[in-house]
């Protein structure tokens with residue numbers, strides 16, 4: 001049994017994730033770059049669905065004075081984060097999902113990377129409304145998610161590219177097939193338009209695409 005809802009157990013996640021997510025390292029690069037221009041001196045930053053703490057570690061390396069709160073519903077993922085950030089002060093950990101966040105007007109930045117595509121539309125709305133509530137006015141929400149293509153034809157092309165990527169990165173034919181079956185059964189991607197619509201409906205005043213590929217996209221939204 002897996003200890004979290006991603007494809008991999010917490011103990012092997014870091015060694016496998018780049019073989020199935022073509023641009024995994026790019027997400028964090030984009031987030032840090034945006035955060036830098038947004039301005040985050042002495043800021044409070046919430047990363048929900050923090051996983052093994054890869055983003056958080058880079059945040060602490062780049063922005064020494066940020067106070068971080070890391071949340072994840074998987075106790076094992078959170079433990080992996082704690083080990084990775086053992087040397088870092090100013091980091092708190094909570095074993096909760098985004099639907100359980102209970103913060104009000106506390107954070108300058110909230111991030112959620114590949115954490116909400118497991119949810120139904122209603123759960124996703126709740127999760128992202130909680131991210132909105134956790135932000136101070138003027139705060140920024142940055143999220144990356146798997147996305148759905150807008151037509152079946154584009155979906156087939158995207159999936160074919162993804163399959164080639166995984167095979168070229170050491171996944172077997174069977175592992176690749178099993179991974180692709182997760183779309184629509186374990187995770188439920190929505191289109192870029194649907195993402196933007198939900199964020200606007202929640203109340204964000206400014207919602208935009210940050211980055212996009214054939215399978216994942218990043219969004220930034222200002223409260």
Ligand SMILES: C[S@@+](CC[C@H](N)C(=O)[O-])C[C@H]1O[C@@H](n2cnc3c(N)ncnc32)[C@H](O)[C@@H]1O
Nearest residue numbers: 004005006049050051074077097098113114115
């Ligand atoms: C693919 S991993 C991404 C982890 C990390 N953000 C990263 O970029 O490596 C998905 C993570 O989302 C967490 N997760 C699953 N459901 C969640 C929810 N409802 N709210 C917040 N996190 C969730 C999982 O426990 C897992 O740690």
